[in-house]
Amino acid sequence: MGSEARLQVLKTLVRAGPDGLTVGDIRDRTGIAPSTLAHHLKILSAGDVIVQERSGRHIINRANFDHLEHLAHFILCECCADSDSAKPKESTS
Numbered sequence: 001m002g003s004e005a006r007l008q009v010l011k012t013l014v015r016a017g018p019d020g021l022t023v024g025d026i027r028d029r030t031g032i033a034p035s036t037l038a039h040h041l042k043i044l045s046a047g048d049v050i051v052q053e054r055s056g057r058h059i060i061n062r063a064n065f066d067h068l069e070h071l072a073h074f075i076l077c078e079c080c081a082d083s084d085s086a087k088p089k090e091s092t093s
Contacts, residue, residue, distance in 0.1 A: 005032055006040045013050055013063040020053075020062035 012029050013021060021029070027037055041061060044050040048067050053060045 002043075003040065005030075005036065006044055008032070009037070009040050010044060010049060010063065013061055014065075014068070016063075018062060018065070020060040022058045022060060024058075026061060 008030050009026060009032070012026055016025075023034070023037060023041065026032070026041075027034060030037070032040065041050065041052070045052055049064055049071070051062050051064050053062070
């Protein structure tokens with residue numbers, strides 16, 4: 001994620017669910033300045049963790065739940081892979 005602000009934006013969109021939020025709604029909920037918010041949304045969209053869709057004059061931003069699910073699965077599968085405690089114990093009998 002690389003930034004607390006991006007993490008805050010993503011968390012806000014995840015909490016909003018599949019309906020998503022407009023840029024103004026995200027700004028109101030996070031307090032991030034419009035120009036800074038646009039920068040973070042661009043990076044999150046490029047990373048495919050959010051999707052943006054034009055609806056009339058507004059752009060609706062949504063968490064890309066499919067991509068986030070794959071990412072979470074990958075991270076959890078890799079958890080502790082190199083840790084000695086994750087390796088099977090050898091039988092002493």
